[in-house]
Amino acid sequence: MQIRRFREDRGYTLEELAERSGLSFRGLIYIEHGQRSPSVLTLLDIAAGLDVEPGELVNHITREESGKPESQ
Numbered sequence: 001m002q003i004r005r006f007r008e009d010r011g012y013t014l015e016e017l018a019e020r021s022g023l024s025f026r027g028l029i030y031i032e033h034g035q036r037s038p039s040v041l042t043l044l045d046i047a048a049g050l051d052v053e054p055g056e057l058v059n060h061i062t063r064e065e066s067g068k069p070e071s072q
Contacts, residue, residue: 006050021049
């Protein structure tokens with residue numbers, strides 16, 4: 001997932017994203033490392049915390065699964 005990339009691009013620590021999204025620090029670690037799959041509601045919370053459209057997270061997942069390159 002691109003959550004880490006979005007987070008780092010914005011200069012947020014995991015603690016900051018946890019606070020901004022209302023999620024737990026540990027939960028975000030599991031999601032970033034692929035140990036847990038976030039629910040749709042969790043993705044919405046993360047997108048809000050990152051100030052991105054939820055579709056940006058979902059579109060990336062769809063592109064990875066289809067093998068299509070990301071558009072620039």
